[in-house]
Amino acid sequence: MKDRYKFLIAVGVFAAAYFIPFGDERVKKAILEAFYMIQDYAQKHVLLCLVPAFFIAGAITVFVSQASVMKYLGPQANKFLSYSVASVSGTILAVCSCTVLPLFAGIYRMGAGIGPATAFLYSGPAINILAIILSAKVLGWQIGLARAVGSVGFAYMIGLIMAFIFRDDETEKMKVQMAMPADEPPLSLWQETVYMASMIGVLVFANWAKPDVTEGFWYGVYAIKWYITGAFGLLFTYTFVKWLKARLWVSLIGVIAVALLAILFPDHPLLSFSTGIAFLVYTGKTSSAETKGWVDATWSFTLMILPLLFGGVLIAGFLLGMPGTDNGIIPNRWIAQLVGGNSLFANLLASVVGAFMYFATLTEVPIVQGLLGSGMGKGPALALLLAGPALSLPNMIVIRSILGTKKSFVFFGLVIGLSTIAGMIFGWMVG
Numbered sequence: 001m002k003d004r005y006k007f008l009i010a011v012g013v014f015a016a017a018y019f020i021p022f023g024d025e026r027v028k029k030a031i032l033e034a035f036y037m038i039q040d041y042a043q044k045h046v047l048l049c050l051v052p053a054f055f056i057a058g059a060i061t062v063f064v065s066q067a068s069v070m071k072y073l074g075p076q077a078n079k080f081l082s083y084s085v086a087s088v089s090g091t092i093l094a095v096c097s098c099t100v101l102p103l104f105a106g107i108y109r110m111g112a113g114i115g116p117a118t119a120f121l122y123s124g125p126a127i128n129i130l131a132i133i134l135s136a137k138v139l140g141w142q143i144g145l146a147r148a149v150g151s152v153g154f155a156y157m158i159g160l161i162m163a164f165i166f167r168d169d170e171t172e173k174m175k176v177q178m179a180m181p182a183d184e185p186p187l188s189l190w191q192e193t194v195y196m197a198s199m200i201g202v203l204v205f206a207n208w209a210k211p212d213v214t215e216g217f218w219y220g221v222y223a224i225k226w227y228i229t230g231a232f233g234l235l236f237t238y239t240f241v242k243w244l245k246a247r248l249w250v251s252l253i254g255v256i257a258v259a260l261l262a263i264l265f266p267d268h269p270l271l272s273f274s275t276g277i278a279f280l281v282y283t284g285k286t287s288s289a290e291t292k293g294w295v296d297a298t299w300s301f302t303l304m305i306l307p308l309l310f311g312g313v314l315i316a317g318f319l320l321g322m323p324g325t326d327n328g329i330i331p332n333r334w335i336a337q338l339v340g341g342n343s344l345f346a347n348l349l350a351s352v353v354g355a356f357m358y359f360a361t362l363t364e365v366p367i368v369q370g371l372l373g374s375g376m377g378k379g380p381a382l383a384l385l386l387a388g389p390a391l392s393l394p395n396m397i398v399i400r401s402i403l404g405t406k407k408s409f410v411f412f413g414l415v416i417g418l419s420t421i422a423g424m425i426f427g428w429m430v431g
Helices: 003-019 025-063 066-073 079-087 100-109 114-126 129-139 141-165 167-179 189-206 217-223 225-242 248-264 269-285 289-320 332-338 344-356 364-373 378-387 393-403 405-430
Strands: none
Touching (some): 025 100, 025 289, 066 079, 079 114, 079 141, 100 114, 100 289, 100 393, 114 167, 114 405, 129 141, 141 378, 141 405, 189 225, 225 248, 289 393, 332 344, 344 378, 344 393, 344 405, 364 378, 378 405, 393 405
C-alpha cells in the first residue's frame, strides 16, 4: 500500500475516533449493526460462496492456460462470442456481488480483455434468473421484465464502453497475445471443462436459495440441493485424484468423513462442507506440484480479497444497517422520502444507495417491496435493482484493488449512470 493511502487511512481513523459521538444511541446501534452484518456475512457467505469461488479462481490461474483465456476472452477474441458468454454468465452462476470477485480477478489477471471481464463482473450477480422471476412475481411483471432486459443489455453496454475507453490498454494486451508462445496446459480442454464444471456445480447448488413457494421446479431443486452438491463433489474428487494426482487414500478418508457428517448431522450442512474444504486443502498441499500450486494460488486470492471485503461489510453495516432493519447511521425513512416520484435526483439517489448497499442473493426483492410500500417510485425501484446486486461498498473496494482507481470509477459510473437512465425511462413508461 502506498504511503499516501496509509496516511489518509490514519487521518480518517483519527478523525472518526475524535469526532464520532459514541455515546449517542443511534451511533451505538449502528456500531452493533456493523458487527451483526459481518457475523451474518461470515455465517452465510464465506464458506458456501467465497471459499468455492476462491478455489475456482486459483484453478483458473494454475490450470487454464493464459493463451486460452486470451483466445476466448481477450481483445482479439470474437466479440459476439466473448461478450455473449460474459453477459449471460449470471444465469448459471447466480452469485452475489462479492462472490463474483475472485472469479473476475482470475480471468482478468489471466489476460481477459477489459470489456468481457467487466461484462462478466456486472452480469455475474445481476442476471440471477431466480431473482428476476421473484421480482416479476412480487413486484409486478413490468419490473421483472425490465430488470431482465436491463441486466443483459447493461452487461453488453458496460463491456463495450469499457473496451472503447481503455482501448489503448487493449492494444497492449493484443501485442502480448501475439508474442505469447503456445503453452501446454496441465489438463486438456475437455478435462478443464469437467474439472471447472464440477466446482461451479458445487458453488451454484450449495447456494441455491429457498424460494417463497413449497412446490414447483425451483423448490424441487432446493429440496435436493445437497444431494446435487454432493454429486458434483464426487465428480470433483474423481478429477482431483485421476487427473491431478491427488493422494487417493487421503481423498477417500475425506469423502467418507463428509458423508458420515452429512448423515449424522443433516440439519448442519456447513459441518460436512467445511470438513470437505479442510481435507481438500490438506490433500492439495501434500500431493502433486500442480495441486500445491493450486492451493497456493487460492490462498493468494483469499489474502488479497477477504480482508477488504470484511472491512467493506463493516462500513456498509454501520452506514445502512442490515437489510430489512433501520439501525444504520442513515435512517431508512430518509431514503424512502427522497426516492419518491420519477425525478432525475430520485433515480440517481436510488442507484447510488443501491450501489453502496450489500444485497445477499434474492434479498433485494423484499427490500424494494418495502420501499415501494413506503412511497418509492417504480423508476427508482428499477434503478436500485439494476445497480444494487451488481455493486456494493465491499465489492467496490476490492474492484479498485484489481482494476485500479481510474478503471474502477469508470465502471462504477457506468453502472450507476445506466441504472439512473433506465429507471427514468421505465418510470416514464409505467407512470
